[in-house]
Amino acid sequence: MNQAGSGTLARAIDWLFRNRRTGVLTVAQWPNLPLWLFGACSLAAWWTQTDGSLASWLSLGADLALAWWALDELLRGVNPWRRFLGAGTLLGLIALITLQRAG
Numbered sequence: 001m002n003q004a005g006s007g008t009l010a011r012a013i014d015w016l017f018r019n020r021r022t023g024v025l026t027v028a029q030w031p032n033l034p035l036w037l038f039g040a041c042s043l044a045a046w047w048t049q050t051d052g053s054l055a056s057w058l059s060l061g062a063d064l065a066l067a068w069w070a071l072d073e074l075l076r077g078v079n080p081w082r083r084f085l086g087a088g089t090l091l092g093l094i095a096l097i098t099l100q101r102a103g
Helices: 003-017 033-048 053-076 080-102
Strands: none
Touching: 003 080, 033 053, 053 080
16 A cells, blocks of 8 residues: 555544544543443343343343444544444344344
């Protein structure tokens, strides 16, 4: 690749992953409260493995926590990558819930 192409790639990567607050490249971050809640509810729902109301409430809690995280990333993500990640997660969650209700 020529230097002009590599400069374009470097600028694209910089734009996509550069944290707008700190200036460092940010691909992933330490999980925040919504992701911890999603993990805890998902693990508890899997562990109980029942079809009762407890599993339903735990699944709902996991879905709400993941939606909270996705909306937060979409609206306040530190770079475009994080915002795309939030948007993709939110669209995937909506698709999953739609498919579950249809089936």
